[in-house]
Amino acid sequence: MCGIVGYVGDKAVDTLLIVSLERLEYRGYDSAGIATLNGGKLGIRKQVGKIQVLKEILKEEPLEGQLGIAHTRWATHGEPSTENAHPLTDCKSEVAVVHNGIIENYTEIKKELLREGHIFRTQTDTEVIAHLIEKHLNKNLLVAVQKAVKRLEGSYALAVISIKDPDRIVVARYRSPLVIGVGRNENFVASDASAILNLTSNMIFMEDGQIGFITRRRIKILDREGKPQEKKVKIVKWHLLGGPQRDGYRHFMLKEIHEQPVVIRNVLQRRVSQDAKRIYFEHTNITKEKLLNIGRVIIQACGTSWNAGLVGKYLFEKYLRLPTEVDLSSEFRYRMPVVRGDTLVMAISQSGETADTLAGIRLAKSMFLDVLSLCNTIESTIARESDGVIYVFAGPEIGVASTKAYTAELLALFLLTIYSGRLKGTLSEEEAMRMLEELKKIPYYMEEMLDNQKEVLECAEKYYQSSNFLFLGRKFNYATALEGALKLKEISYIHAEGYAAGEMKHGPLALVDERMPVVCIAPKDSVYQKMISNIQEVKARRGKVIAIATRGDEEITKLVDHTIFIPPIREEFSPILTVIPLQLFAYHVAMKRGCHVDQPRNLAKSVTVE
Numbered sequence: 001m002c003g004i005v006g007y008v009g010d011k012a013v014d015t016l017l018i019v020s021l022e023r024l025e026y027r028g029y030d031s032a033g034i035a036t037l038n039g040g041k042l043g044i045r046k047q048v049g050k051i052q053v054l055k056e057i058l059k060e061e062p063l064e065g066q067l068g069i070a071h072t073r074w075a076t077h078g079e080p081s082t083e084n085a086h087p088l089t090d091c092k093s094e095v096a097v098v099h100n101g102i103i104e105n106y107t108e109i110k111k112e113l114l115r116e117g118h119i120f121r122t123q124t125d126t127e128v129i130a131h132l133i134e135k136h137l138n139k140n141l142l143v144a145v146q147k148a149v150k151r152l153e154g155s156y157a158l159a160v161i162s163i164k165d166p167d168r169i170v171v172a173r174y175r176s177p178l179v180i181g182v183g184r185n186e187n188f189v190a191s192d193a194s195a196i197l198n199l200t201s202n203m204i205f206m207e208d209g210q211i212g213f214i215t216r217r218r219i220k221i222l223d224r225e226g227k228p229q230e231k232k233v234k235i236v237k238w239h240l241l242g243g244p245q246r247d248g249y250r251h252f253m254l255k256e257i258h259e260q261p262v263v264i265r266n267v268l269q270r271r272v273s274q275d276a277k278r279i280y281f282e283h284t285n286i287t288k289e290k291l292l293n294i295g296r297v298i299i300q301a302c303g304t305s306w307n308a309g310l311v312g313k314y315l316f317e318k319y320l321r322l323p324t325e326v327d328l329s330s331e332f333r334y335r336m337p338v339v340r341g342d343t344l345v346m347a348i349s350q351s352g353e354t355a356d357t358l359a360g361i362r363l364a365k366s367m368f369l370d371v372l373s374l375c376n377t378i379e380s381t382i383a384r385e386s387d388g389v390i391y392v393f394a395g396p397e398i399g400v401a402s403t404k405a406y407t408a409e410l411l412a413l414f415l416l417t418i419y420s421g422r423l424k425g426t427l428s429e430e431e432a433m434r435m436l437e438e439l440k441k442i443p444y445y446m447e448e449m450l451d452n453q454k455e456v457l458e459c460a461e462k463y464y465q466s467s468n469f470l471f472l473g474r475k476f477n478y479a480t481a482l483e484g485a486l487k488l489k490e491i492s493y494i495h496a497e498g499y500a501a502g503e504m505k506h507g508p509l510a511l512v513d514e515r516m517p518v519v520c521i522a523p524k525d526s527v528y529q530k531m532i533s534n535i536q537e538v539k540a541r542r543g544k545v546i547a548i549a550t551r552g553d554e555e556i557t558k559l560v561d562h563t564i565f566i567p568p569i570r571e572e573f574s575p576i577l578t579v580i581p582l583q584l585f586a587y588h589v590a591m592k593r594g595c596h597v598d599q600p601r602n603l604a605k606s607v608t609v610e
């Protein structure tokens with residue numbers, strides 16, 4: 001993970017880098033650092049802790065200069081400490097490096113460099129890069145970095161500066177994203193466009209294996225062999241709602257939960273015609289003929305996006321009669337999947353940078369399969385490397401716990417199902433229109449739920465000290481059980497398991513006693529009676545049941561300890577509503593436990609390493 005930024009130009013370099021770094025803090029936040037070059041001198045400030053700590057240090061001891069690089073870290077090799085924070089330097093402190101990625105063969109390189117007399121000061125894998133550059137550096141930093149990266153195995157996005165070649169920042173990319181921002185008499189580099197979008201909309205997305213440099217007036221990009229490459233400048237405009245302000249909310253997560261009605265309304269306006277007869281997708285790049293000929297779908301994703309994919313599987317099987325698998329990207333990429341030419345691989349990703357999901361796409365492409373991705377981040381690596389993309393348009397999501405991106409992914413899956421169902425003839429026009437009309441009610445339903453959080457708050461108050469939770473759901477809401485459990489564990493550090501309710505008696509039931517809160521997602525749907533039986537089973541073991549039920553369901557209130565109602569909705573769309581109280585529940589529990597909601601320990605928003 002980790003985020004890197006670099007700047008060369010006339011503006012106050014330390015301030016600019018810190019502001020950009022803050023926009024990348026979602027990538028890691030255990031330590032941060034900055035290096036600038038000023039009149040041939042290398043200045044470095046770095047510190048364990050959040051960027052705010054570094055900011056305070058810079059207030060006391062500012063760094064001036066013509067260019068600089070900065071880093072926010074998510075530790076892989078070496079604990080979070082000031083010493084291990086980037087930028088990292090060589091023996092003589094003439095070279096400073098910031099790195100995102102993992103150097104897999106660093107032990108071997110380190111041994112070799114130690115034998116040659118290099119002095120190491122950190123436990124990081126990155127430090128070998130600084131020493132390798134030192135070893136090859138005469139006057140030309142580009143050449144030294146070219147030679148150094150030839151030795152590296154693993155993944156890297158690099159920005160390097162040196163007092164020996166003081167007018168440029170050398171950059172290199174392999175399997176970790178890097179984008180160059182093009183300015184007037186100034187240039188930028190960052191892990192992703194969002195960090196510098198306030199400074200320029202002109203972006204050059206570096207490709208794997210490319211290396212280059214930026215100066216105030218020049219940008220040069222070479223391939224692995226040193227051949228100059230064309231600079232493809234893309235205009236990136238991302239004036240969507242949100243952005244990195246909390247707008248009066250205490251946390252980004254809470255703001256993002258509350259943005260969901262607006263996101264859903266905007267996407268429906270953008271994608272569905274007023275008469276509910278047409279659905280528009282701009283960038284699928286997959287012809288209708290191809291879509292018609294798909295014989296099988298493999299959805300691959302991680303975390304919350306995987307949970308959305310699970311809903312996708314149930315939708316595609318029910319409405320399109322398409323065999324659909326949903327696989328964790330980290331498994332898909334290594335399991336030698338058996339595919340046919342008519343298999344469509346779908347990737348789902350909020351960030352568009354998740355390393356495993358990206359590797360899954362590359363694997364699919366190596367097997368000549370079409371890849372269609374659902375992605376939130378415009379022009380992200382996953383969006384660019386897929387054959388087609390359906391942007392979910394949730395807007396920037398900053399909280400580590402994914403909320404609005406999940407419901408936006410679900411909406412995209414609903415729309416894709418209806419679109420493909422019409423195309424294949426598995427859905428009649430009337431049915432499709434009815435479905436779309438129902439989708440249009442979702443923002444109102446969400447608003448209603450967000451306006452009334454009384455029961456959620458009561459449950460949070462009652463159970464925030466519990467050590468374990470079970471979440472149970474069936475069919476379309478099996479995914480909701482997984483997602484509810486994931487939200488709770490990631491931000492409140494409570495052990496929580498999501499289960500398909502039917503699996504209860506195959507093991508988890510043994511955990512249930514009077515101390516075990518069990519969240520049962522039981523809207524009035526085709527498996528409602530089955531859920532009621534599961535609830536009875538939990539109650540018979542004195543478990544405490546919090547039910548997510550359909551408004552007006554009096555029967556369930558008599559059975560359970562707490563009921564949180566959702567408005568009545570068709571069962572396949574219900575996950576977009578049932579998840580809302582679970583997001584809020586996780587948020588309120590985390591608050592009561594004093595957890596850092598937006599930046600939970602050990603996690604980062606974008607998982608760009610394996």
Ligand code: M6R
Nearest residue numbers: 303304305349350351354401402
């Ligand atoms: O950006 P992606 O959707 O590819 O991210 C996948 C997971 O890392 C992500 O959903 C993670 O599980 C979230 N923190 C969940 O809230």
